[in-house]
Amino acid sequence: MPKIIVDNLMLRITTVIALLFITTSMLAQNVQQKLPEKTRILFLLDGSASMLAKWGQETRMDVAKSLLSNLVDSLKVNPKLELALRAYGHLYSKGAQNCKDTKLEVGFAQKNHAQIIKELQLISPKGTTPIAYSLEQAANDFPAGSSRNIVIIITDGIESCDGDPCAVSLALQKKGVFLRPFVIGLGIDKDYTKEFRCLGDFFDAKDLNTFQVALQKAIKTSLEKTTATVELLDVKNKPTETNVNVSFVNSVTKISAFDFVHYLDTQGKPDTVILEAVIPYDVVANTIPPVVKRNFRLQPGVHNTIQLSTPQGSINISQRNASTYTQGVRALISKGNRLIHTQDINTSQKYLTGDYDIEVLTLPSRKFKVSVQQSQQEQITLPAPGLLNIYNNAAGFGSLYEINDDGSQQWIKDLDNKESKSTIAIQPGNYKIVFRVEKAPGSKYTTVKNFTIKEGLSTTVRLFD
Structure with missing residues (x-):
């Protein structure tokens, strides 16, 4: 192929790439609420x-x-x-x-x-x-x-x-x-x-x-045309946080008027958004928990800067063989005695910086306290569950207890009173089963079985040898 044709082809490709870059940049920097012209x-x-x-x-x-x-x-x-x-x-x-x-x-x-x-x-x-x-x-x-x-x-x-x-x-x-x-x-x-x-x-x-x-x-x-930028501030009050869904909710009707995913360009500048100035807004950064600036009034005809304090870190919760739990495993994330999120096992999720209480819904559940730091990931790793195989000769009534390190016990669940064999995924630890056959003529026929569950292994308990 002659050099002049190659050069022209390369020039065209370069021009197309440049135009695409400019168009993409313009789209990234101009986010507009759908406002009728009339x-x-x-x-x-x-x-x-x-x-x-x-x-x-x-x-x-x-x-x-x-x-x-x-x-x-x-x-x-x-x-x-x-x-x-x-x-x-x-x-x-x-x-x-x-x-x-x-x-x-x-x-x-x-x-x-x-x-x-x-x-x-x-x-x-x-x-x-x-x-x-x-x-x-x-x-x-x-x-x-x-x-x-x-x-x-x-x-x-x-x-x-x-x-x-x-x-x-x-x-x-x-x-x-x-x-x-x-x-x-x-x-x-x-x-x-x-x-x-x-x-x-x-x-x-x-x-x-x-x-x-x-x-x-x-x-x-x-x-008059009204614009705004939303700055998501980190722990040092710098606008470095991004990739957060932001909602402008009509603070009177409570209906969302405008939603977008926050963006920072290569120079660290957020999008400029064009907004309806007549409406009072609740500006919501949909972090966990959400950050809300209520009843915010835009100054019409000028550019408005809206700052929300949204410093974030993340929590990663992992467990090998979590699929052993037939219904899966989730974690309850609470802050100040208020449930704010449910997180799946083996996932990472961003949260605002601060202290959280976490209860992972294994059997039995496991509780943790975590302090989320700016741009840091807090890791929670649970041991793989073991399998408890329970054999029973007759229907009856019973419960499963965990034995704590200090010797105290905690009820976990009631056992299925009709199954002759049942298999339960359970966390490593010391346990006991208390069981009485349904047709037994008194409580003196209650049987108690102590056992230990080890990570990733099966344990068999026969209620009546």
């Missing part, structure tokens, strides 16, 4: 009679109309955003106490900003405050299809129709109808703030300035 924001405006109360030099409704109109006008430049307007308490008088007083004034559409501003000016406060019912109806306002659905509630009072806005909001969040709502309270009584915080992210707007800030914060959180 965002839909529904403004849910309180039009109840209390919105006529003075707020500075104007009424609460006038302030809300003015700021909301300016906001809607400023959002015309975003082609991936659709808006809608629903109001409540504005169609019937307060005396009517109409708890279905809510209406979608302007539905979602492109370039409907002028229509929303026009309808805002026509809303006149009149009636009551059916927040729960309005939220239920709002679920039907969002068109089918993939989009990030946001609700911004602007109100000056609590539910007045015996509904449960918090329960409705939670149910709709769990169904994925919309993300965590934003609730902007205008001059809300401090005693009522708790009722709003369970409904959504609550902003207490005490005056015009804080109302404007709250609106801007809600829009910023809804629209």
Whole structure:
């Protein structure tokens, strides 16, 4: 083959390898939660009679109309955003106490900003405050299809129709109808703030300035791209731990919003992940035991660094001839009197650094205390079991005991009272069997047999010679 062809071929191969490397590196460094490109924001405006109360030099409704109109006008430049307007308490008088007083004034559409501003000016406060019912109806306002659905509630009072806005909001969040709502309270009584915080992210707007800030914060959180890295810290608080499954769990609905396996590149840098900033998260490093940072709020529009202390070592539990146990062997791993994991025999498993109690479920079980150190493996090795062959001439009742080094005994198990011969896999040690034939006329006919089990060997015990 001519040299020039070989050179061209090698150049192409090198180029392909380089492109694959770059592509792989890009994939490794950009992990993205599946976020729809389109965002839909529904403004849910309180039009109840209390919105006529003075707020500075104007009424609460006038302030809300003015700021909301300016906001809607400023959002015309975003082609991936659709808006809608629903109001409540504005169609019937307060005396009517109409708890279905809510209406979608302007539905979602492109370039409907002028229509929303026009309808805002026509809303006149009149009636009551059916927040729960309005939220239920709002679920039907969002068109089918993939989009990030946001609700911004602007109100000056609590539910007045015996509904449960918090329960409705939670149910709709769990169904994925919309993300965590934003609730902007205008001059809300401090005693009522708790009722709003369970409904959504609550902003207490005490005056015009804080109302404007709250609106801007809600829009910023809804629209700006937000990224994060998760640093898994070792015992020296260095971000060297990796290959751990990490979950971002919606701390309101308890449904996992995003899962990935943590990765460090060749320079020791973790992935950058793109996340939904509207949701509060429980960030879970699925170590054993898990490490959780609860109700974590991402700062929208910026890069967030989330640190979790996850120093790990490992425990290896091994035993020759473990298959002699017909049902296999497992170990119970506990920390602070709490069972945290079940580990199979002849396996190695990572754990957070610290002290653990281990009970290996051989017959009889064996208990150990282990201190896991950073990046170290603690080894537990059990001797191979022996085989106990029990011969019996007649059915009866009996138990197997282990004799400890100090002469004390410990019950292990009851024997099968119907089998004439049974074989049991059992750990090396000193034992005894206490047995009485079922048809024997008294306890004086009990027989006691002492014996020793040796590693990997068979021992025969005849209950009646």
